[in-house]
Amino acid sequence: MNSLIVISVLAIIILYLGLFKVKAGLLPVSILGLLAALGLSIAEWNSDASPIFSGMMLFDNFAVGFSSLCIGTTILIFLLSKGYFEKISENVAEYYTIILFALAGTIMMVSYNNLAMxxxxxxxxxxxxxxLAGIKKxxxxxxxxxxKYFLMGAFSTGFLLFGVALIYGASGSFNLIEIGNYVKNPQNIIDPIxxxxxVLMIVGLAFKVGAAPFHFWTPDVYEGAPTLITLFMSTVVKIAGFAAFLRIFQVSFSSLSQFWTPTLTAITILTLFIGNITAVYQNSFKRLLAYSSxxxxxxxxxxxxxxxxxxxxxxxxxxVAYVLASTVAFGTLILVKAKTGSDSIESFNGLGKSNPFLAFAVTVAMLSFAGIPLTAGFIGKFYMFNAALSQNHIWLVLIAVLNAIIAIFYYFKVIVAMYFQTSESQIVIQTPATYKVVLAVSAILTILLGIYPACLTTLF
Structure with missing residues (x-):
């Protein structure tokens, strides 16, 4: 709860710093404030997990863990933002403020205990x-x-809200635990509505996480939005969406898994095939990352x-694995596009010779995305597959393995471009100090988590 208060107050402070033209203080104040929020969030680990605000919110270990991940990711994004927003607009404070407000919304999404919240x-x-998506006027x-994001987002929100209304109409409550008790009570005859x-909630939440067939907004929005905003959307927003997804199904709908599991299984298979097969045909690195997401x-x-x-x-x-790899991929894309003026995969040609550090970091990220052993991405996929096998979803795992093989092709296409293709322009890409720190930390953590994953596998 304390972290949410700090972030909300920080957003207002940043807005006033912009009003009084204190541009030099925007980035350091934002990062210091987020570090304070991260510390306060971690301090709530294993604390009293009683619902607050009349049961509206619950800051248990689930909420603390995902809130901390969202805050930490935002810190990495802000470290990459030095000089980035200044090139787009003179009103830099608005960028930081709106991102912080969006972050506050994600924290509410991972800590809600009531559908209204x-x-x-x-x-x-x-x-x-x-x-943020349309801030480059x-x-x-x-x-x-x-x-596109506004129109489709508003449409999907209608589905979600209608689903919430029907669930409330049947159960008589917005509270997740009370809804779960309604479902589990053997004396209740569950209303068809x-x-x-x-189903309507699945549609609304599937849109927010970019799952097929509700993914149509993702490639165009990811490509059109500023790259740092795309990074925020593909990491923090996706994390919050899945945390919200998992929370309600775990607490309220787990007893009805026989009803909704076939629907989600079909969405999962469709998402895997559409994402991976379409990514194979992309020449733009940014759109490749969009379909990869x-x-x-x-x-x-x-x-x-x-x-x-x-x-x-x-x-x-x-x-965590996805955040680290995405940070490296989008961070490098910013530098490459700034120099070459292009986000095509060909713009990475010869990067292995012109900037070995960037090429190594991107290689680690691509290997992690592909799920190659000794990377965090491999461990992430292993635990996902293990969870599915424990519930006897053998065919689903086989389909996922097939898609993982397809994914290797387009991820290695980037690696081949960096090390086995030559660049005609011979442009040397410089790496700012903040980028070196963020990319190095992300790449190292990707490898360390691939070798020693135990520090995260026993958190919850």
């Missing part, structure tokens, strides 16, 4: 992202991204399809 957090995050692609409510949404859905005691650990470990 889920909706409030979701809308705070979504409205912030509609603005003179860029047609950015405007298009914002419009409750099942319709579950769709496929990773499919892998993270395993934790919900195979709902059990290990689901939280599995999705948290996978989220």
């Amino acid at each position: 889920l909706f409030v957090g979701l809308e705070i995050m979504s409205v912030s992202l509609y603005i 003179k860029d047609f692609a950015s405007n298009e991204a914002s419009l 409750f099942y319709v409510g579950i 769709i496929s990773h949404a499919g892998y993270m859905l395993f934790a919900i399809v195979a709902l059990g005691a290990a689901s939280t650990n599995a999705i948290f470990l996978y989220a």
